[in-house]
Amino acid sequence: MTTPESTSGNALFEHRSEAGFEVDATGQFRRVSPGLAALLRQSAEQVTDTTWWEHLAAADREPARRHLEQALAGQPATFEAGRLSWQLLPQLTADGRIGGAYGFARVAEPSASVTQALMERERHLSVIFDSIADVTFVLNVEGDGRYRFLFANKAFQATTGLPMEQVVGSYVQDIIPEPSLSLVLTKYGQAITTGQRVVWEEVSHYPTGEVTGQVSVTPVFDEAGHCGQLVGIVHDLTELKKGEEELRVSNERFQYALKATTDALYDWNVAHDTLYWGEGFESLFGHALKHNPAPFSHWSESVHPADYVRTVQGLRRVAYETTQTFWQEEYRFHRADGSWAHVFDRGYILRDEQGRPVRMIGAMQDITARKKLEEKQHLLAERLLKQNSDLQQCAYIISHNLRAPLANALGFTDLLNRIDKDSQVFTDSLKNLHSSLLRLDAVLTDVNTILAIHDQQDVDDAEQVAVAAVWEQVVEHCAPELRAAGAEVVSHVPAALRIVGNRAFFHSIFDNLLANSLKYRAAERPLRVEVEASTEDSGTIIRFRDNGSGFDQARAGDDVFQLYRRFHADRPGRGMGLFLVKAHTEAMNGQVSVRSEVNQGTEFILYFRRHGHENLPD
């Protein structure tokens, strides 16, 4: 391309915004200003290599040639073609010939009606653009990888914080800083090269804050297939991203909460009647889930039969027959290892507009340990209450029985003062005073014995007592009395039998039972005592039978075991023996009962629970 000396000088081209140009006599562009290139939506280089005609519609080319010839003839010409108005001036060469034409183009002033319609359309478009929340802009493609802002909407200003006046007319490189600039320039080039819309995501730092945007750039082509403009749209993803991030954090928190909780969470789909289980279910109860969600029956069949109606039917009733949104129940649940877990279950029922249940989200909490503790405390409280009432009754009975020998002692001292010291009555009374004091002492010894039982009750000195050996010892100890009575003693207690308890207590129990049998044996027949023991899963039963005189059970009731309660006037006794049998048995968490028939005999039944000493339910 040659650039001859020109009269137009460079002034025309220095003013970038002016759409200046030079053509030779054939209509070939010699020079074009960036302003013209912008008007033609091409780069200056691209335009320079073309003819004027190429930029005109076919119909405008002939009139254009005439106007050029007019200019070459020395007459300035003005010519309107399409949207542009071209002004042509003769260009003189250095030797004074007309060598070509120069001039400038501008956007043609439309006629009034067209102007109004255009303005109307412009107004609509600007309303639309300005009300679009997405940043929208139009770039003029000016070659050399330069892009000028032709347009930007209000959202652009609002997002970037850059004033509109500063943006429009400026080059992209003056507005967008690095490193974004390199990226966008690459993308713009890509859009122009491929002719396709290019979309990418980028994070930009604007005065208004950090913006995550989805940017799309669409190339706009003219009839000649030339890309002169790019339309860019930035869709603000900041809120979406923030929402996504919040959701992610919330989900993460939920996942950790799931891990942290020891509860079995579930989601009951009422329509399908299935339960979707959280991971707690398997770890809590040991059930391996073949399917998840699992059928409702998979859960309901593991509910303890005794709790089934209350729990399973109760849940169905609450779900289907009420509009309640909460359901809760405590029940026993079968673990995979066969044991029972105490469970606290609470669910929230989601209902549709008609109030029908749709889903229930709930959690099963294993409260076995707490339940056991509660039961233990309950048992402990019961035991203490009973002990307290026993002690109170004991104190009452003892006070009565202390009073009797004491009253006698007082009476004898009174009598001794008033009678002749040489009389027989004086001697007898002195002896009786002594006897009264001995009885007083005996009662106090009893008090000591009773207190000792209660003392030892809480001492953890339980041992495995070989019951048969203790029984043998007692029989040996009573051998002289037994021989004298001609008694027969039979034992069916297995030598290997062990009961957890206190050896001294068992000794006392057997000793007192045997003494009782000896004391109340029937006069008409020799005494026969039989002891047997049988062990079951739940515990051990010891039966002690004699063929003695027995007593009227209807009359005596439970009083036989009461302290100082006696049922035989004809034989001496203090009413301590059977009281001790009961007290010692109960101190080892056993139970004692009695069956008797007058003149037939008496049977005492002692029952010791297997885990009785732990004071816990089985």
Add this chain to the structure above:
Amino acid sequence: MGMKTYLIDDDDLGIYLTEQLLRAEGFSNAICTFQSAREALETLVKEKENAAVPEVVFLDLNMPMMNGWQFLDALAPYEQELLGRCHIYILTSSLALSDLEKSREYDLVAGLIHKPIDSEEIRAIHSQLQDEH
């Protein structure tokens, strides 16, 4: 001094003491002692036929087989016959107020005495019964 007296108490020491105290006060020479309330009841009912009921009965409460209250309950059918002729004094080592209240329900009971009975109580009963004659 022939006031016919019953002493009912299962405690042998108690019986001996009360009998000696009564004798020391010259209360009566005709004292019958019973260690069983049932036995005393049978005797009393039998003697009632012969119009020989005891004028005074000292009755212990705490006894095996038949206690003092049961003895009183067993006498209920004969209450009208015995009223005014047979005076029953409860003689107990118990200090319980409930016993005193319960004793008031029985018309045959003339009073409640805490063991041991002392000479003043004996004299008071004696003069009370003398006055009635």
